[in-house]
Amino acid sequence: MGQTARVSALLWTVAGSLAAWLWLLLCQGFFWRTDVRLPPGTPPAVWPSVCVVVPARDEAGLLPAALPSVLAQDYPGRAEVFLVDDGSTDGTGELARELSRRHGGLPLTVSSPGEPPAGWTGKLWAVRHGIGLARARGPEYLLLTDADIAHAPDSLRRLVAAAHSGGFDVVSQMARLRVESLWERLVVPAFVYFFAQLYPFRRIGRPGARTSAAAGGCVLLRAEAAARARIPDAIRHAVIDDVALARAVRRSGGRIWLGLADGVDSVRPYPRLHDLWRMVARSAYAQLRHNPLLLAGTVAGLAVVYLVPPVALVAGLALGSMATAVLGALAWLVMTGTYLPMLRYYAQPPWLAPLLPFTAFLYLLMTVDSAVRHYRGRGAAWKGRTYTRPDAVPDEG
Known part of the structure; x- marks a missing residue:
């Protein structure tokens, strides 16, 4: 029995x-389909200005594989890069300057905001500092990208064209993570699969959608939408800052697009299960x-x-x-x-x-x-x- x-x-x-x-x-x-990719937007008649903000903390080991690709963007409009050194102890800031001198490309400014005050995560404090510097240039768009993300030469151009054509305030790509070690093969694709299950990409881009998410490694953000949503101040305490950013923009009336990336890759290794x-x-x-x-x-x-x-x-x-x-x-x-x-x-x-x-x-x-x-x-x-x-x-x- x-x-x-x-x-x-x-x-x-x-x-x-x-x-x-x-x-x-x-x-x-x-959610299980992987064909939600960056739409091929129509190039604008006049390419808007863009400021790229790169928060970086102790990234000297990865910066040579990522930052030169950001500086080498083939963008027809005005663009410049702000790398914010978030209290690094490994020479990240000086290495960034050296990479800029060696590779050339887009203008680079390296700055540091000091330690974050209570109530702020370090990354968002760095992003706030970088956006503050960028706003003095009056850009129409901000590209928030991590220091471990490598971009194809046309990445910025494609992001801006997609945002311009689709009328999106946020265009974000889930960077393709590194998959080389055994544990990366077992865990990394599942990480993106579970994320898509929680936040189906198809729903995010629909007009009037309630599902909101972004991928923090690559977020093109309209500067006006950032000011309207009070980014990053409104989300200063968020550990999952990319999802929080998307929700704040959505609540302020913005439109969001999120999909899988082609030509936006994370170079950060996770060789062990511990990592x-x-x-x-x-x-x-x-x-x-x-x-x-x-x-x-x-x-x-x-x-x-x-x-x-x-x-x-x-x-x-x-x-x-x-x-x-x-x-x-x-x-x-x-x-x-x-x-x-x-x-x-x-x-x-x-x-x-x-x-x-x-x-x-x-x-x-x-x-x-x-x-x-x-x-x-x-x-x-x-x-x-x-x-x-x-x-x-x-x-x-």
Whole structure:
């Protein structure tokens, strides 16, 4: 009797998991498709001026692979770059000047704002300083890009053309992250897949959409929209600053576009599981607004959606319940199928797709660890700074 009850409970659970996957497949903005790419906008008659703001903290190791590509932008209008050295101790600022002297290209200004005051994250304090310098030039657009992001020569031109043609206040591209080590292959494509599942790209660009998100490595922002939304002051405490920026612009009446990148690449390596774990854990609990109930719901949801299908398949075969095994196999098959496009985008072999439940289990553990770090007072730690109790990202409008 006890075994029958357990099989029945597992059967109902895996049926719920399959129903969830069918809903995700058909009703979650087709998040699994990877064809939302930068639209080929019509070039403006007069190219608007752009200021590029690059916050950088201890990036001397990566700057030579990224900054020259920003300076080398083939942009027909007026453009210049402001690199904001956020308290680096490795000579980031001087290296940036040397790279500018060596490679030429767009004019570069290097400045430092000093330590952030209470209530500000370091990156947003640096961005505020950079935007303040840029506004003295009166640009129509601001490009916020990270110090580890390499751009193709036509990147800025394509971003501006897309924003101009589409009437967007924010045009953001999810930079293609590095995928070389074993752990990067297992974790990185799934990171982008999960992000797209939370914030389906197709929904973000629709007029009147409520879903709002951006990718902080590459954000073209209309200067007027930034002033209207009080960027970055309105989001100065946000750990997940890109999503917070998009929501602030949306609330102020702006339009947003977000998609996968071609020609915008992160050069930052994450060779070990520890490196990837730290990247996810530093902000996962902030994404859940530091809410224990949301944490419990997320853990339960990840378990039911990602872990139950393979468990049900194996348990159904072991217990002689073919219905349980078949439902588990179907749910796992749908999950695998939705992951294949992201693996193709990252040029990874398809045999990694059935391993998504294992990767999801890692993300479950990272999320729990993020909460543990928060309650131990370590919060969101990054490059020597710890934001013990960062405020939550604002609710969508």
